[in-house]
């Protein structure tokens with residue numbers, strides 16, 4: 001199919017952006033981002049420029065108003081274009097400046113019902129931006145991968161219901177780095193005194209905090225166990 005785009009698209013998303021019941025296409029590339037309104041019969045209207053260049057694109061309702069919005073990864077930053085529901089978009093809002101990105105994943109990582117962005121950058125890190133549910137995002141929280149990755153995948157690898165990230169690193173590493181999702185919760189464990197001697201009373205401290213900004217105050221129970229013997233529980 002020739003869409004008459006006149007440029008090569010690096011990423012294409014589909015959805016009903018003008019809410020006429022027909023599937024439309026959004027294509028982004030090195031020159032611009034275009035909307036191709038669907039005619040409902042497999043053909044599309046002429047491309048209409050709606051935003052700047054991008055290397056990746058996601059369409060989702062980021063502000064929960066029932067209208068599809070766009071997230072454009074432009075390499076050095078992200079642009080959010082909130083949809084008006086008629087095929088037009090509000091002026092872009094930029095976030096995540098300060099590094100060079102290569103890939104992104106749009107998922108609800110901290111389980112608050114709002115879509116978040118995870119992005120891989122060429123500094124060897126993955127940054128997570130917690131979504132506020134209004135089309136804006138919290139500042140990045142960065143996870144060190146150790147080397148620039150070649151691909152960013154996602155899935156619940158440990159079957160705890162939270163989406164994890166997997167970064168593949170090219171040679172000389174040729175491996176996968178797993179970024180396990182604790183649903184925005186991080187737990188730090190200390191014991192005092194440390195080291196301790198036999199029969200000496202030891203205080204165990206678990207500090208539970210939010211690891212993703214904007215994910216709220218963690219709730220739940222901490223249980224200390226020796227083998228299967230419960231030493232103590234705190235809520």
Ligand SMILES: [Ca+2]
Nearest residue numbers: 016020022024
């Ligand atoms: Ca449409």
Ligand SMILES: [Ca+2]
Nearest residue numbers: 061063067069
């Ligand atoms: Ca929306």
Ligand SMILES: [Ca+2]
Nearest residue numbers: 108110114116
């Ligand atoms: Ca979220």
